[in-house]
Amino acid sequence: MKKRRLIMRSIILAILVAAVAYTLYANFMKDHAQKVAVGNQAPDFVLTDMQGNKHRLSDYKGQGVFLNFWGTWCPPCKKEMPYINNQYHQFKDQGVQVLSIDIQESELAVNQFIARYKLDFPVMIDTDKEVMTAYGIDQLPATFLIDKDGKVVKSTTGEMSEDMVREYMEKIKP
Amino acid sequence: MKDVKCECGHVNPHGTVLCEACGKILDEEEKKKQLLDMRYEGSARRSQTYSKTIIDKIWNFFSSVKVGVWLIVITLIASILGTILPQKMYIDLPPEVYYEQEYGWFGKLYYQLGFHDLYGSWWYLLLIAMIGISLVICSLDRVVPLYKALKAQRVTRHEGFLKRQRIFGINTLVNQQDIDIVKERLKQKHYHVREENGDLLAEKGRFSRWGPYVNHVGLIIFLFGGMLRFVPGVYVNENLWVREGETALVPETGEQLYLQNNKFILQHYDKEKNKTFEKALERAGDVVKNYQSNVVLYKRSGEKIPGEKPKLEKVKDYKVRVNHPLTFEGYSIYQSSYRSEMNSMTFNLINKKTEQSFGELTINLQDPKEKYDLGNGYSVKILNYFPDFEFAKNGEPSTKSRVPNNPAFIFRMTAPDKPKGETSFVAIRQTIEPFGDNTYKMAFKGIGTKNVSGFTVRKDSSLWVIIIGGILFMIGVIQGAYWNHRRIWVQHKNGEVWIAAHTNKNWYGLKREIEKVLEDTNLGNPEDQLQSETTDKEGV
Structure with a gap:
């Protein structure tokens, strides 16, 4: 009798605590929603670069992918672009690919930017912010390091130094 | 802790004041009184009679009405605190700037204490949750013994x-x-x-005795409905801006629904047509009669990965007006706002001296072309485009964002007599000729605007739960109050x-x-x- 009561109470309390814990957790996650976490599979996407070539992330399995989101108007993006370009030349023969995605700008602006900074890696425009949404990005520049199995090794926002770029590319070298 | 057997033969749980069956006083203290305390029929509110394990102690804490009342009082005080300064959803600056700037040290403290998002804070939710727990346990702890006592009562009483x-x-x-x-x-x-x-x-x-408990069940269902809103997909309240002529993904629909905005319509009351209200309209100026967006809703068919063009199937045409939302599969799309956006700029290429025009060009600010050929050997090339122009700290022209709020261009104008071209910087009401005096000029002619409709996308599957909770709440009140x-x-x-x-x-x-x-x-x-x-x- 007494034992049954204790079990009943424990069950009821457990249900209540579970409900409260879930609510708090959901509320916490709402504020700290990170769609692409380290260790997860990077969301696949398809975009067309300025030369008209299609790039699908899953086609780069077996290579490391240095995925960079940027805008021509963002000052730190302008700073880090030459570094990325330099390191791209160092690492492209070692199985590291750079994919860089501009967020919703005009072709003219992007083309002029590429010409000014003499960028050699593929640059794509995310016209409808779909890829940006899939990766849950709200600050530029943002960089995702994806290993040869398509898993996110690291993600970072804000300006990178050339050493950081080198270190990151080293990390995803297959 | 033994059950108590009354002289009438009924076995009562430990802590019972009055025998459930015959009403004989079992508690010596109670005998001294002239009148009985009939609350809960003198039944044993078990939680108050013993506590042993941790579970029992937690149970007893929440079973106390005193604790429940204090929880409510604390929640009330906390809710009041949240109304002193505006909450973060009502301000348009970043909170770390806003509160200090507007309210000084007090604002800073308010922000540091996290009161800018009080109703979403973990401790506020915890308070509400504790009220919920107290409600459940208080009710259970009282309704069960009360029910048993009323059921066990015999006709003949002590x-x-x-x-x-x-x-x-x-x-x-x-x-x-x-x-x-x-x-x-x-x-x-x-x-x-x-x-x-x-x-x-x-x-x-007798059923009126259950009123408070029905009321509590209603409240608990109500709180449960509130909790449901945290489950992804149950509650959606998002803004969606769509330019005229464009199609946008409707947020929080699992990338399923797309909305095409064909036209935004803004109508005012016409003084001439509404003679009765002529004076009022004169006084008030423009009075809006209708905000409307003519839209087409599409549903995606087949799988799609981000960046790929979706295959869309038309669902329906609709004219979204204020209070006449487009509804589909539980989603409602409301007309909630609009803005006019600069969309294009038109220039004339003229000779500065003769003011003769050599052609007109319209630049799409969302997607400008690189070169505009005006014929007869005249052409204009855009060397640089700054959608949201400003001079950067180092004095270089640059752009603040990708939105064409303040467009500026560097043009190269080529004419038969100037085959190498002349360079000119053109912003709104500003022309700079960096390499000396030019012969030609890009004369500003006009701007084109485009309307952008602002929608609110809503879905609330928890509403029915909340309504049922509310109805039960009222039934409980009526049950307890009128009988x-x-x-x-x-x-x-x-x-x-x-x-x-x-x-x-x-x-x-x-x-x-x-x-x-x-x-x-x-x-x-x-x-x-x-x-x-x-x-x-x-x-x-």
């Missing part, structure tokens, strides 16, 4: 129980006929009358007939009812012991 009822009276000379009359009258008054060895128990409105639980005992004790009565509220009504029932019989009206006591005191 003398001590009857004597200590607030309404009580003794009659010595009684014949059975009178008791039969009383029984009939009680039945007429919709009492449920039970008889045992010539003793009567008349009872009505009373009345009991009248007419019993033979020591050759006399004792009459006792109890109600959970409205004693006056009960007394009136007893008067009516006993009218024209030998049975005398029982006394209100509480009232006679106070009048006695007043008499002294």
Whole structure:
């Protein structure tokens, strides 16, 4: 009798605590929603670069992918672009690919930017912010390091130094 | 902690004050009182009678009404704090800047304490949750023993129980006929009358005792509905801006729904057509009659990965107006706002001296072309485009964002007499010629604008739960407020007939009812012991 009561109470309390814990957790996650976490599979996407070539992330399995989101108007993006370009030349023969995605700008602006900074890696425009949404990005520049199995090794926002770029590319070298 | 066996043979749980069956006083303390405390029928509110394990201790904490009331008071005070300064969803600056800038040190403190998002803070949610837990446990702890006690009650009651009822009276000379009359009258008054060895128990409105608990169940369902909103997909409240002519993904629909905005319409009341209101319209200026977006809703078919063009199937055409949302699969798309956006700029290429025009060009600000050929050897090339122009710190022209708020261009104008071209920087109301005097000029002609409709996308699957909770809440209130639980005992004790009565509220009504029932019989009206006591005191 007494034992049954204790079990009943424990069950009821457990249900209540579970409900409260879930609510708090959901509320916490709402504020700290990170769609692409380290260790997860990077969301696949398809975009067309300025030369008209299609790039699908899953086609780069077996290579490391240095995925960079940027805008021509963002000052730190302008700073880090030459570094990325330099390191791209160092690492492209070692199985590291750079994919860089501009967020919703005009072709003219992007083309002029590429010409000014003499960028050699593929640059794509995310016209409808779909890829940006899939990766849950709200600050530029943002960089995702994806290993040869398509898993996110690291993600970072804000300006990178050339050493950081080198270190990151080293990390995803297959 | 043993169960208590009453002399009537009924076994009561430990902590019972009054025997559930016969009403005999089991608690010595209670015997000293002249009147019984009839709350919860003197049943054992178990939580208050013992605590052993941690679980029991937690249970007892939440079972206390005192704790419940304090939780409510603390939540009230916290809610008040949240109304002192605007919450973060109502401000348009970053909170770390806004509060200090607007309210000084107090604002800074307010922000640091996290009061800018008080109603979404973990501790506020925890308070609400604790009220919920208290509600569940308080109710369970009371309704179960109360139900058991009311169910176990026998007709014949112990003398001590009857004597200590607030309404009580003794009659010595009684014949059975009178008791039969009383029984009939009680039945007429919709009492449920039970008889045992010539003793009567008349009872009505017992269900009103469940009112508070029905009310609590409603509240708990209400809170559960609030909790459901945190489940992804249950509650959606998002903004969506779509330019005229464009198609956008509707947020929070699992990348399923797309909305195409064909046209935004803004209509005003016409003074000429509404003669009656001419004066009012003159005074008020433009009064908007209608905000409307003509849209097409599409649903995606097949799989799609981000960046790929979706295959869309048309669902429906609709004219979204204020309060006339487009609804589909639980989603409602409301017309909630609009803005006009600069979309294109038109220039004339002219000779500065003769002002002769060599052609006109319109630049799409979302997607400008690199080169505009005007024929006859005249052409204009855009060397640089700054959608949101400003001079950067180092003095270089640059752009603040990708939105064409303040477009500026560096043009190279080529003419038959200037094959190398002339360079000119053109911003709104500003032309700079960096390499000396030019022959040609890009004369500003006009801007084109495009409307952007602002929609609110809403979905609330938790609403029904909340409504049901609210309805139950009200049923509980009505049940408890408009009915009373009345009991009248007419019993033979020591050759006399004792009459006792109890109600959970409205004693006056009960007394009136007893008067009516006993009218024209030998049975005398029982006394209100509480009232006679106070009048006695007043008499002294």
